[in-house]
Amino acid sequence: MIRKNQRLINGLNLLSDLILIFTAYFAALLTKFFLLEGHSGPIVWLNEPVYWAVAFAYSALLVLVYFFAGLYGSYRFKQMGSEALTILLINGVGVLSLMALMYLVRMSEFSRVALFLFWLYSNLFVLSKRTFARALLRHYRKLGYNQKHVVVVGSGHFAHQYIEDVKRNPHMGFTVDGYVSEDNCPELGQRLGTFDELEQVLDGRLVDEVVAALEPDEIGYMKQVLTTADKTGVRISIIPFYNDYIPSYPTIDVVGRTKLINMRTTPLDNVMWRMIKRGMDVAGSLVLILLTSPIMLFAAIGVRLSSPGPILFKQERVGRNKKPFRMWKFRSMRITGTEDTGWSTSADPRKTKFGSFIRKYSIDELPQFFNVLKGDMSLIGPRPEVPFHVNHFKEEIPLYLVRQQVRPGITGWAQVNGLRGDTSIEKRVEYDIWYIENWSFWLDIKILFMTAFGGMKNDEKIV
Structure with a gap:
């Protein structure tokens, strides 16, 4: 139907x-x-x-x-x-x-x-x-119309996860009629039969799709499930037992009879999308440099008057493909010898009063528009870190270096969701990976608007 x-x-x-x-x-x-x-x-x-x-x-x-x-x-x-x-x-x-x-x-x-x-x-x-x-x-x-009727094969972790996700997303229009398994799990709903009874189950009801959610120890049943679905003419989808490691939009390459799942493919691997994003970076940075030039002039004068030292703070950061570059900011701290490894906090004693002001409203980040124009950074992307932190976190946090597959950004998905400054690096990485795997032109536009309307001011206190 x-x-x-x-x-x-x-x-x-x-x-x-x-x-x-x-x-x-x-x-x-x-x-x-x-x-x-x-x-x-x-x-x-x-x-x-x-x-x-x-x-x-x-x-x-x-x-x-x-x-x-x-x-x-x-x-x-x-x-x-x-x-x-x-x-x-x-x-x-x-x-x-x-x-x-x-x-x-x-x-x-x-x-x-x-x-x-x-x-x-x-x-x-x-x-x-x-x-x-x-x-x-x-x-x-x-409301329950235009439903796609599904039978789940399996009763383990992924069967539970799939049925739970279907219930959480009723707008997608899936109805789980029941499950087929050797085990009885009342919390999954109606048990329709065992693996050997799958053919009778599919012949006895109108089913739009079979979802095979077998656990690793049940993989031996996969051929039987596939054959039965094909025999009864029902479409079948498979939740692989390594589901938790697969990105949102994987690609599959074929070498002879071998299928290779590319685990780290991103939308920005597409040349056209990369060109569109780079075009937006160039055009956007030029416009923003022009619009913010009075603010940058004000910041430059303020930094010069607030404490001895250069106006710009140039620090080595790790960019795309782990390539180092010099990132520019308006200096917000007194000159010390710890800039390359120190982790700044809201109450950092190195900050000047004017420096804490420009940090609170992200004015110190404005020179990075020139980094974007140069090609070291993007308007939107994961925030770049110093080599010291990259070398430290890559050993402790899985997937940390996946962030380096794209250009780092002035703002990003993690930042507009409140993860900036002295916040959880694990949570930031989680948001950054989600952004990389789910990138779209409209997501970048959304992040720009979120930054402009609320994402520039942070919780730092003016000393």
Whole structure:
């Protein structure tokens, strides 16, 4: 039943995208000629059938590209942010291609403003519809509709974890009908039978998916479970017994008959995403340098007057791929010989009064925009540490050096969640790893806004 519902939803999704993109053409013309220009006479783009044919063909072609980009399918696992960015990119390339085509066939009457409005409205209409559809589906799934019926095979740790996660996320629309296991675990719900009875269980009920959650000592049953699922025509997913070590979005490479799970693949391994992030860093740092230049001038004068020594504090930090670099900050402390290894705290006696002020409002970090421009850092990423701490923590904290797979940042997911200064390094690493594995363009935008609206002020006290 769920497959039939999903096909219907996918079809409606595709058809509505086609109608909305085509409608965006009409809306763009009305806005350009009637609202912006107050035009009252006949308009070529509205009266000539050839333009409507081109608009319809363009809409159909765009929807076809959406289809091949994987934009029609279940919303259960897809993130709205990545879907929105894909739509914006496809629509942008589509309008530029349409403009080039019109030049080639000598359709010189078209308006560039109208084409821009066409792109704007098509984005607005399609994204608004998809946002509404997601919210509606989530609401109905919480009410118990559009459910995907699942049978869990196993009764150990991962079976418990999966069933618990399903209960915590009712908006995803999964219903666990029961479990199959040699052991009886009432807390998991209804026991449907043993491993040998799995075929009868699947034949006797409507099941959309089998989730194999076998423990290491039950791995011998895996072939039997897979064969039974295939025989009964039920889709099967596997929770590997090394689940806790797999990143959120692993990739699989194939060498002959051998499948290799890449345990440390990140979204930023993709060249396009790296270019987009670097472009945002360069553009963002240039704009922020310009906007904060009066504040930096004020900080430079304040540091010079507060205590003897240089205005900038340059310290070696460990960057991407463990490459050292010199990070710049406005000096907030008196000159001592411990800067390379000392861990600063809120009550650090080395701080000057002006230094504690610029640290409290993160003004001391502003010169790092030049580190970003240089390429040593990013606007968003794990905070860089001095080599002394890196060498110390890598021995004590698992996955610590995974942080070095990306450029360190001025701000990051850990910092906007309150983990800055003298806080738990283990918790910071946990947040940093989550950021690396779940990176998206929209996550960076979210962190920038969280930093701007509350993430710059910290708990340090002004001495």
